Amino acid sequence: MANATTRTKRLNETKMILRQPLLLIAILLSFALLLLFVIYPLAKTLIYSLTDETGAFSLANLITILQTPRYGKVFGRTMALGLIVAFIATFIGYIFAYTVTRVNVPAKGFFKTMATLPILSPPFVLSLSIIFLFGKQGLISKNLLGITGSSVYGLKSLIVVQVMSFFPIAYLTLSGILASIDASVEDAACNMGAGRWKTFWTVTFPLSLPGIISGALLVFIQSLEDFSNPATIGGDYTTLSIEVYNIITGSYDMRKGSVLALLLLLPAVIAYLLNKYWVNKKSFVTVTGKPTQARKLIEEPHIKWPLFAFCLIVSAIIILFYGTVIFASFVRTWGVDFSLTLDQYRKALQYGWDSLKNSMTLGLISAVIGGLLGMVIAYITAKRNYYGKRFIEVASVLMFAVPGTVLGISYILGFNSKPLALTGTGLILVIVFTFRNMPVAIESGTTTLLQIDNSIEEASTILGADTGYSFRRITLPMLKNAFFSGIVYSFTKAITAVSAVIFLVSPRWKLVTSNIYSLFDLAKYGQAAAFVTMMVGILLVFIGLFNTVINLLLAPRSKVPQAKSKTEESK
Template sequence: MNCAGEKRFSVWTSFSLIILAIFAVFIIYPLLLVLCKSVIDPHSGNFTLNYLTKFFTRKFYWITLVNSLQVTACSTLLAAALGLPMAYVMRSVKIKGSNWLDILIVISYLSPPFIGAYAWIQLLGRNGVVTQWINAAFNIKFDGIYGFAGIVLVFTLQSFPLVYMYVSGALKNLDNSLNEAAESLGCSSFGRITKIVVPLVMPTLLASSLLVFMRVFADFGTPMLIGEGFKTIPVLIYTQFMSEVGGDDGFAAALCVIVIMLTILLFFVQRFFADRSTYAMTALKPMAAQQLSGIKKILSHAFVYLTVGLAILPQVIVIYTSFLKSNGGQVFTGGFALQSYEATLFTKNNDCLWNTYVLGLVAISIIVVLGILISYLTVRKRNLLNSTLDTITMFPYIIPGSVLGISFLFAFNHPPLLLSGTALIMIIAFAIRRMPYTVRSSTAIIGQISPSVEEAAISLGASEMKSFTKVTVPMMMPGVLAGAIMSWVTVISELSSSIILYTNSTQTLTISIYTEVIRGNYGNASAYSTILTLTSILSLLLFFKLTGKRDISI
């Protein structure tokens, strides 16, 4: 809180106003412009609801929203149903190789969902290895994973690690004496889980489920690759905008408005239920993993190994197929070779690698600096201005990337801010979209730092700014790095917004992967995907090295 004698206008107020102005230009203004375009006739300039009416009166359009909600709801429920028991088993049972399993779970989450879709096509596509075996063994005609079931499968296996990481972090703070007290009163193991553990971690479960919901709902690549006739709203937004960008773009704007309103509504619903079931926990006696025996040990190990194996399988398939021989990258001919890497790294223009790392590093630098300032302002300098800033930083959490990309083109396709087609618009989109990871992680860590530490530095003669830079920031770094690593790996794997904003000179790895898959060049796509996966793994190992941790606390 601000001290009574503190100046009403200080350097911190200046920071707040500057950051708020940045967000107003790059978040509020583009979204307001989308809203205006959705209800203004471009020819007469009059108010109209024709675009919204067009969507809700034609089944071809509104069914995509129903499809998205079906896929998202099923994937979120299954991810929660898988992530919660995984976290509990890994925390309460001694599982052999648990440290490595933790790392594999995180790695399985780091790659874009559409890479998982591509990998499952290799296994369960119409000509996939498993599909051919099933058809030959059972003499049936299995058409593969395309459609609703395939999309849900990919999203579930790719999203449950997020629930796992959140719930696992919450279980660290659970006081096991509550379980022991319940056991002494005759409560069964299942009863303790349902009546004590689940209610205590419910706010965390809801928060992680919301992130899964928003991520699945906004994803464009997976349903585009394996959806076929099952279209979702992000696919509709993309196809409508790309086909109408030279003419009537009002309908694309109307689609964006519908998605924004829905995601904001869901966000506040989640916040309402989370606030009603919030608990403060202090692990005076943390949960300790127990050594099981007999059938319980076998079942717990089988459940964990099978789940982790399915989650990491896409990365394994991608790396494996990147070393297979092919006839130009489309059909694998057997044997191993470096042909795909030669085609992507040496015989083709590989600016996508340079763009991915350079644009990503610039974006992550912006994210870290602004993330630290925003978290400090919202925790240490609480007022209406900073509360507004804190709320606005949550918008990128809930706005799909394709919507953000379209709003940027609407807003910055003409002077005085002509940014479309430049690297700068990509950097800004990456920074805005992925900043919440670092902001939330930094906010959590600064909440654990006592203000008395800064007050002691000031009492010894340090200025408030010097106390912030020399004392507070170094103490914040573990939380900052945890958020930054999540921001970094999501920046380099961003597809939804970059597919709208990129040009040939700003193409990134994810766009290259997507275009190669669409062209059927699976060998090239595997090589690019392997490079992206290895980059994520190296980033994770660097985080462990710098912080001395063995996991990412969220």
């Protein structure tokens, strides 16, 4: 009976949508774009990997790879690295989140900044800093410790770099979970005689367990997808993403590379689905409709100061890493001549000004398109119910679970021949950036829309405004923060992307990250540091500009007089 009622409601709303041309166009356009630029390339990769040169179905390549000991070893290394990084990064993220939300420590704002900085920074930063500090000419290894010929390449450095890069993901997930736990639940345990330690293990930790699992899964996915760090600091410790790249660029074996890409895609998608559909169901609600009391922050010195010291040490390491890269960009020759100069910037701009300009231009275009399209998809999935909605919901966030290397291969296979010959153009890079980074805007927009009462839009409709006008003048301004965060994230990830575009760049559309990767191969670390420092500055400037522009364009306005005026004009 309930299913029949749901189907009836969906049918009635579908009929209503058919009478609203603008809304119908938005749904059909979203459906078509997702089908073309998300489902089609992934399906193309799956079909290509399971067929032979004649196009006939064949598992020969898959069987060959599964029977080759080398690929099994690489797969095991990739999984082991992901698990190790997920455990350590989640542990650090939890301590940071617990300290910020539960303990009365000084400099909380500073710790929050340090815990989110690696997310907004370009890749290669931490790999560069490890080389500058502990390499053959390392500031610490050679100048301070007197160690000559030290090598920083391998598993240990890779773990350090990935942990410092990805622990902010766990922190952001866990800080939200810990902040949402009702303070009275923990206070009740303390009032019944439980100490801080027992309260933590019997109340706080179990309630935050879904966030711990979610954070660990997200870090695991990021470790699997990571290309830049294993490529620059991994040494002989090869991961699947590097193996796929070497097979395609070195052996020119696209079919074998696509099969390996599927082996990389499978655990990433499983981890994503576990996080999205299983972990979310395990969440425990402690917030009721009653007013909640203010949380009593922990003041005990034996808890407060050790946690403060831990966060301070991690923050100091982050500052050391980033400060080293910035300083190295102004040094003439690292390890030999530490005199200050701007030569690294001059050489970097001569070498790759066009690539820097391309990254900024394409990143800006894709960020605006992805932000707007993300808000539209969020609206039609959160506020409307129709046939085909489930497809849009799943397809729109699917790219978030697809490793960048797999995505690059999929777009080569899907758009390398007519009538969709886009490979080598700037358009394909814009499309990749848009659909790769759009899920964050969609999730942010959906969360915001679910908190907006439908009666607000209904009032606008009663006054004569159509759906498009109501969305543009009422809903979109309310989505200002979600729109801003989506654009900032999309722009940041676009100009710092490596794995998703490593196969798609061309001589005409070379990107700054591919140039930095080339500088690593040439051991021109000073120029790489200059590029990275410029990218950090560009990101900070654009974030400020985005914030200013969006606040001006989407400033709240009077809705009723405008809607009435529009109605009167139509009459």
